[in-house]
Every structure is written in structure tokens, then in C-alpha cells.
Amino acid sequence: MTSQLLYMKRILFFVLIAIVFTACNNNNSNSNNSEPVNNGIKPPVTLGIQILDMYPHDTTSFTEGLECRDTVLYESSGLKGKSKLSKIALRSGKALRQLDLAKEYFGEGITILNGKIYQLTWQEHKCFVYDFKTFDKIGEFNYEGEGWGMTNDGKHLIMDNGNNNLYFRDPETFKIVNTIGVIDNNGPLDSINELEFVDGFIYANIWMTNYIVKIDPVSGQVVAKADLTDLINRYVPSTLPAETDGSYPNGICYDHINNQFYITGKLWPKIFVVRFF
Template identity: 40%
Template sequence: MRAVFLLSLLGLVSLNTGLSQSTPPAPSPTPAPAAAPATPPILTPTVVNRYPHDRAAFTEGFQYLGDGTYIESTGLVGESGVRRVDLKTGKVLGKVATPLVTAFGEGVTVLGGLAYHLTWQDGLAFAFDMATMKEVGRYRYSGEGWGLTTNGRDLIMSNGTPTLVWRDPKTFAATRRVTVTDGGQPVKNLNELEYVQGSIYANIWLTDRIARIDPQSGKVTAWIDVAALTREASTNAAKLGRPLTFDDIPNGIAYVPERGTLLLTGKRWGTVFEVKVPGVGLTNGRAQPRR
């Protein structure tokens, strides 16, 4: 009997062990799907003022100077140069031609009393003394030159690719690069630039959009839709019998710190639009001249 009891007991133990080994393991928790990249908001500018703009100006660079004037650079071979302009009247107060007569002029920005001016395909930048508009320096760079702005310390340059390049204003040497993306995809054709309150604003060539860019990550944090401004500029040009062409696109962004506004224009547009844009405000409530 004892032997039978022991055999029965061993059978039960074996049966229980087999059952426990055949029990399937609990399923692992399903990983949560990766969050989709946030879609940048689309902002609509509100026009608060309109000013005259030279219809012959093929605008490449554009920056407010803090005293009712702005600096503008123009393109096209034989027509390229840098000019200082009165905002309210559109009167040219002083100008200088791009020193290389065969060059296609591109962006301009002012830092440390100098106006830095790019060329498109010549790999050459010029520096002009703001007081005299005399050339005081030349710098070499590789690749194309498109837009130029400053954060108050560095020059920041676009070249038509998704890459922005930070440059030393004394040597023009590249010190940093950032790739601009929207939803993880690179944004090409970055054109005219403006640094505003910690963000970089960029016209996108051949479009009606301006990208607001985080300079640290390169991510687009918002888009500004300027299609209504393009339509108005086009309608006005047609009324004068000089319709805009395919490349007379939005190009030109300048920040007015004492009013918390942006000045926006385009190539051969007859108007500079002063606009309010969500996220752009006053800086210390007063003008801050570019020095």
C-alpha cells in the first residue's frame, strides 16, 4: 500500500509539474506607438501699414536699422548692390554697387558697424562701413550665398539647401551648422533670413511661406502664410501694366523692435507691408539700432 501511495503521489507531482510547464507565459505589454511629430501652426499676418517700395529692386536682403530706415540688397548681374532706404517714403538715402560687377548680389546684414553682403555663385562676401558705405573687407566661402542675418554675435547664412551656417564676423569662417526640418523632413530653398527674439525667420524660395525656425534644433516651429500679400502685390503690379513674373516672389523680412512688427516685401514688389504676427512682440519697447 505504501508503495502504491508513493507511486500515486509521484504521479500527481509529475502531473502538476507538467501542467505548470505547459502554461503559456503572460503576454508582454504592447509598446505604445511613437508620437507623431507635432505639426507646426500656420500663422496669418495682419497688415498694419503699407509703404512704397522700388519696383526695380530685386530684393535679396532686408533689415530694419532702427531709425526709420532699412538696408536692402538687390540681385541681378549689373543691378546688384546695397542701399539704405527711408521706410515711409521709399527714398534711397545712399547706395553702393556690389564691387564685383559680374556678381549676382545676395543677402545683407549689419553687425558691428559693418554691412556684410553676399554673392550668389562667386563665393565672395563684402563688408561695407555703415557710416561711409565704403568697402572695408572681402571674405571667401564655399558653395552658394543666399540669405544673411545676425543674432548680435554671429553671422547666420543660408545657401539654398536645408542647412544654415553660423559664421565668425571677423573671418567669415563657419563655426556651426544646423539642418532645418519640418516633421523630420529637410526644408530646402531657405532664402532671406531674419533673427527675431530667439528664432530665425526664413523666406522659402518660390513659395508664399516663411518658416520660423528654432536655431538650436533646426525644427520649424511655425509657418507664416503670406499668400494674401503676394496677391495684393501682384494685383497692384498688374494695374500699373507691369505684372509680376514667376520669380518676383516674397523675399525680405525685417523686424521693427519698437513696434513688435515685421516688414515684409518681395522681389520687384511695389509695397513694403508692415504686419503683426502671433509670437512677435516688442523688444524693450523701444528702437534698437543695428550697430
């Protein structure tokens, strides 16, 4: 009887060892699964925002693209039947020149390169090309997919279509010459919208958020990030229902002479003059 009891105790001992070993492995596995994504990329640096000034903005303008030359802004507005390209006096907000798009087009991002204005359309697969001074249409290109934001690096047009890719295009043919995927420490970053190329980096609005990100166009890595929430809460009326009207931040351009950015949003009443630090 004693030998049988000893035998049973030995079996129970090894069973308990196995249970403890299995539990430890499960705990380690659960711990690993709960950890955040680690792709070797550092989290983006947080940018501070200094508001220098503010100017009136057309509250009917569903801003899709913004450019500036001296104290003059060039803006592309969206929505079918309301899309337009405008030349605007910064301080007054008054339109100096305006070109209305045909009602079947939804205007999107713009950029200025070599005396030409390039304007994307959302789902119509058209990029219109205008003379910078006169707004006369001098060409157009077709492309696949949607058109969202656009900028240039002095050599190539750079556009996006709402995913995490930046497409570098030849300005004479509109052919894609390079594609860069945008990524941060959490993985691919989708919904890239309005773009602005500044001193070797691309600043981008992220659609349906209050963020502007700073992207290295060589690696695609997000190196810095600005949160516009405080600016919006202080200066943008709560009567703009973003959920229904889409009145999110969208519009970035850079004044190289004064080293400052102009930022706005869809249907916003103000254009803000800011510096990031």
C-alpha cells in the same frame, strides 16, 4: 471517391486560408506606405498676419536682403549689372545712399553687426564687408558654395545657400563654427532664403513659395509658418509674372522698437508693415 473528395476539400480550404492571409498582409503594407511622413516632429503652428501699413518699394529692386534701423531700411538687390546696396527712407521709399556692385556680382543677403554691413554674393563666393555709416568697403571674405540669405544672433553670422542648412560663422574670420539642419514634420526643408533673427528664432522666406517659416536655431525645427498668399492676391499686382521674373516674397526685417515686421518681395511695389499672431 468520397475520401478523395474530402481530401480535395481540405486542400482547397488551406489554400483559401493562405490567400486571405496574404491579402490582409498586403492591405496592411499598402496602408502603411500611404501614410504621411512621421518623424516625431509636430506640424508647424499657422501664423496669422495683421497688415498695419504699407509703403512704396522700388519696383526695379530684385530684393535679396532687408535690414532696418529705426525708420531706415537697408536693402540688397540682385541680378548681375543691377546689384546694389541701398539705404532707404521707409515712408518715401527714396534711396538715401546707394552703392552699385561691379557688374560681375549678383548681390544676395545682408546683415548688420558691430557697425558693419555684410553682403553675400550668389555664385561669386564673396562676402563684402562695409562700414555701416559710410558704405565704404572695409573687407571681404571668400567662401565655398552659393550665398543666399544672411542674418546674425548678435554673436555669429548665420547664412544659408539654398539647401536645408544654416551655417553659423565667425564674423571676424567667416569660418563655420556650427551647422544646423532645418526640418519640419515632412523632413528636411530646402530652399531657405532671406533670413531674420528675432527674439531667439529665425524667420525665413522659402524660395519659390509664399511662405515665411519660424525656425528654432538650436534644434533646426520649424515651429510656425505664415502664408502670404492672401496678402499677395490683394496687394501685389498680377502683372508681376513670378515664373519668369522670380518676383516671389523675399525680404524680412524686424523693428524692435515698434514690435513689427517689414516684408517685401522681388520687384514688388510695396513694403508691408505686419505683425504675426
